[in-house]
Amino acid sequence: MNLDQLKLNNHSTVAIAGGGLLGRLLAWRLLEAGHRVTLYDAGSLSDSPSAAQTAAGMISPISEAIDTEPLMYDLGVASLALWPKWLQQLAVDATPVPYAQNGSLIVAHHRDVGLLQQYTQDMQRQLPEAAQGRSLDKQGIAALESDLGEHFQQGLFLAKEAHIDNRQLLRVLLQRIKKLGGDCVENTAVDVEPNCVRLLENNSTVSFDLVMDCRGVGSKPQWQGVRGVRGEVLRVQTEEVSLQRPVRLLHPRYQLYIVPKANQEFVIGATQIESEDRSPISVQSALELNSALYTLNPAFAEARIIEMQSNLRPALNDNRPQIQYKEGLIKVNGLYRHGYLLAPVVVQHALALIGIGNAAAQSFSGVLFCK
Ligand SMILES: Cc1cc2nc3c(=O)[nH]c(=O)nc-3n(C[C@H](O)[C@H](O)[C@H](O)COP(=O)(O)OP(=O)(O)OC[C@H]3O[C@@H](n4cnc5c(N)ncnc54)[C@H](O)[C@@H]3O)c2cc1C
Numbered sequence: 001m002n003l004d005q006l007k008l009n010n011h012s013t014v015a016i017a018g019g020g021l022l023g024r025l026l027a028w029r030l031l032e033a034g035h036r037v038t039l040y041d042a043g044s045l046s047d048s049p050s051a052a053q054t055a056a057g058m059i060s061p062i063s064e065a066i067d068t069e070p071l072m073y074d075l076g077v078a079s080l081a082l083w084p085k086w087l088q089q090l091a092v093d094a095t096p097v098p099y100a101q102n103g104s105l106i107v108a109h110h111r112d113v114g115l116l117q118q119y120t121q122d123m124q125r126q127l128p129e130a131a132q133g134r135s136l137d138k139q140g141i142a143a144l145e146s147d148l149g150e151h152f153q154q155g156l157f158l159a160k161e162a163h164i165d166n167r168q169l170l171r172v173l174l175q176r177i178k179k180l181g182g183d184c185v186e187n188t189a190v191d192v193e194p195n196c197v198r199l200l201e202n203n204s205t206v207s208f209d210l211v212m213d214c215r216g217v218g219s220k221p222q223w224q225g226v227r228g229v230r231g232e233v234l235r236v237q238t239e240e241v242s243l244q245r246p247v248r249l250l251h252p253r254y255q256l257y258i259v260p261k262a263n264q265e266f267v268i269g270a271t272q273i274e275s276e277d278r279s280p281i282s283v284q285s286a287l288e289l290n291s292a293l294y295t296l297n298p299a300f301a302e303a304r305i306i307e308m309q310s311n312l313r314p315a316l317n318d319n320r321p322q323i324q325y326k327e328g329l330i331k332v333n334g335l336y337r338h339g340y341l342l343a344p345v346v347v348q349h350a351l352a353l354i355g356i357g358n359a360a361a362q363s364f365s366g367v368l369f370c371k
Contacts, residue, residue, distance in 0.1 A: 003353065006327065007355035012035050012209040013208045017211065017213050022339075023041070024177065031177060031182050038208070039183070041185070053166070058163050059341050061341060063248060064341055065126060071367065073128075097168045098165040103158055106133070106156040106157075106158065106248045106250065107296075108249065109152070116154055151297055166340060188201070192215075195209070196208065213330070213331040226333055230271065231270040232285045232286075233309050235305070236268065236306060238303035240302060258293065271289075276312060313339075323370065
């Protein structure tokens with residue numbers, strides 16, 4: 001197929017199946033480019049069942065590359081360059097989305113300091129020098145996070161990493177989509193076909209110039225290889241502790257991160273279990289997350305647990321994102337645990353397929369595109 005066949009004419013009609021992270025970003029960009037968009041979601045759009053709603057919102061190319069593969073660093077750095085520009089565009093007439101590039105902090109308790117050394121070595125082996133973090137002693141940790149200095153002797157500071165208020169982003173995107181005239185159809189599960197969506201409740205079809213599939217784990221019946229990876233998180237609130245940036249605690253049995261949010265809330269996560277079980281968080285996971293949180297700073301003991309959630313990260317076999325295309329249908333999936341880290345660069349490439357954006361958007365086409 002000639003790629004030109006995918007290019008959209010002015011004011012084309014586009015259906016987007018799935019109003020999570022990818023679906024909303026694509027809907028917004030397409031509306032800004034002058035197209036007519038209908039956004040379908042199987043659930044509510046204001047209280048979204050998406051992985052995007054459960055996520056912690058870390059944008060951490062270095063930490064994720066060490067845990068997965070160096071490619072995540074390159075893709076993540078490209079996305080990091082886009083987030084501030086996109087958020088600035090989004091903030092027109094809307095409440096700004098909190099986003100901070102304050103770096104992140106990796107710590108380990110004294111008995112686990114070998115894990116920190118291993119982590120540092122992996123980073124030095126896998127990533128370019130410019131990406132590498134700075135080792136910190138107790139004073140260095142306290143200078144960055146005064147509420148942690150007493151509890152840790154050694155740490156690592158990854159200055160380039162960022163975090164975003166993901167729920168505020170989803171809210172603002174929805175407002176913007178509606179303001180730009182997007183048609184939002186919630187509580188409506190669909191299947192996708194080239195140039196049409198099929199409404200599952202009555203099997204009727206609706207035609208469009210283009211359909212984009214962004215259903216995450218919901219794509220599984222129509223995309224072999226999509227799987228869900230269970231993740232469980234807590235959300236707590238306390239006035240007793242303040243953090244400026246995400247903190248990761250290295251531990252021999254589990255990895256914990258804590259991400260500060262508005263109103264003195266913190267997201268603590270996350271388990272990673274190869275299961276598509278969507279049932280509530282287990283006692284064991286809740287205990288492990290809570291006790292790790294308590295060891296980070298005992299002042300968390302009085303924090304109030306305001307939410308416990310589990311959800312599925314949409315992944316493909318190689319845990320990489322993928323964009324599949326044919327005439328009338330583009331499918332995007334596999335963001336796995338890197339949705340916020342990778343979404344801008346993935347969205348940019350999907351839009352480049354239909355003639356929106358510039359040539360720079362093609363830099364990862366060899367990795368992301370698949371016919
Ligand atoms: C616990 C947890 C923590 C995470 N933390 C981070 C993090 O810190 N940083 C990071 O970068 N990433 C993180 N992620 C990953 C990130 O949330 C996902 O990669 C991202 O949300 C995937 O985006 P998506 O749009 O593909 O899917 P989703 O956000 O899941 O959206 C899919 C949407 O499709 C809808 N849908 C499903 N089926 C249908 C259907 N048949 N018809 C219509 N609509 C349908 C769903 O209702 C949903 O709204 C985390 C994920 C989890 C679960």
